[in-house]
Amino acid sequence: xxxxxxxxxxxxxxxxxxxxxxxxxxxxxxxxxxxxxxxxxxxxxxxxxxxxxxxxxxxxxxxxxxxxxxxxxxxxxxxxxxxxxxxxxxxxxxxxxxxxxxxxxxxxxxxxxxxxxxxxxxxxxxxxxxxxxxxxxxxxxxxxxxxxxxxxxxxxxxxxxxx
Numbered sequence: 370x371x372x373x374x375x376x377x378x379x380x381x382x383x384x385x386x387x388x389x390x391x392x393x394x395x396x397x398x399x400x401x402x403x404x405x406x407x408x409x410x411x412x413x414x415x416x417x418x419x420x421x422x423x424x425x426x427x428x429x430x431x432x433x434x435x436x437x438x439x440x441x442x443x444x445x446x447x448x449x450x451x452x453x454x455x456x457x458x459x460x461x462x463x464x465x466x467x468x469x470x471x472x473x474x475x476x477x478x479x480x481x482x483x484x485x486x487x488x489x490x491x492x493x494x495x496x497x498x499x500x501x502x503x504x505x506x507x508x509x510x511x512x513x514x515x516x517x518x519x520x521x522x523x524x525x526x527x528x529x530x531x532x
Contacts, residue, residue, distance in 0.1 A: 374469045376429050376531075392423035394520045398513045410496050411438070414513050421517045425480045425528035429487050432518040434480075437504030438487025442476040443507055446497025449475065453500045465499055472498030 377384050395418050410530045416437070420430045428434060449472035451457075458464040476494035493510060496502050521528065 372430040380529070384531055386462040387422045387528060387531060390520070390524065391418050394418065394422075394516060395502035398444050401512070410493060410502060410510055413489045413492035413496070414510070414517075416492065417487065417514065417517055420487070420489065421521045422528070423531045425521055425525070426530045427532075430521060432522070434485050434487045435518050435521075436514055437483065437485030438476075439481065439493055441479045441485055442472075442490040442492075442494035443497050443510060443531055445476045445479060446472045447507075448472075450500040451492070453498075469495050469498045489505055 393416070417435060421435070429438075436488070449468045453460060453465060453468055458468060460488055471528065473491050474495040476491050480490065495507070
């Protein structure tokens with residue numbers, strides 16, 4: 370078993386450069402939009418950045434899936450939070466947990482039937498369903514995802530799949 374990928378040994382520049390570019394884009398996103406986000410929203414962004422910069426030619430890195438997956442998941446998460454926000458479901462671990470689980474399952478379903486599969490986006494469904502995020506988190510996510518898609522587009526001829 371090798372601890373270091375053989376492709377890294379042959380092409381270390383791409384591995385190092387793509388990780389540095391990923392750092393720069395995420396740093397720009399956080400600097401421009403501010404670190405005003407919920408942990409699950411930031412985690413979803415980090416996972417999306419990994420896909421865009423480490424697996425840029427994978428289907429889940431396409432703008433359609435990146436943007437569509439996050440948009441669907443946020444919308445479904447918000448819809449699932451309505452019963453909690455209206456007091457129709459108790460604000461308990463069980464009530465919130467069931468709504469969050471429903472949001473993840475529904476976002477998975479919506480993404481697979483619309484060909485907008487982007488696994489990290491399900492994290493946003495979870496965060497938005499729990500009712501602890503608001504408009505600024507949605508705007509942060511939209512801006513961040515647009516910047517990730519733009520970076521991938523601008524670098525499309527140069528980026529390599531590292532996985």
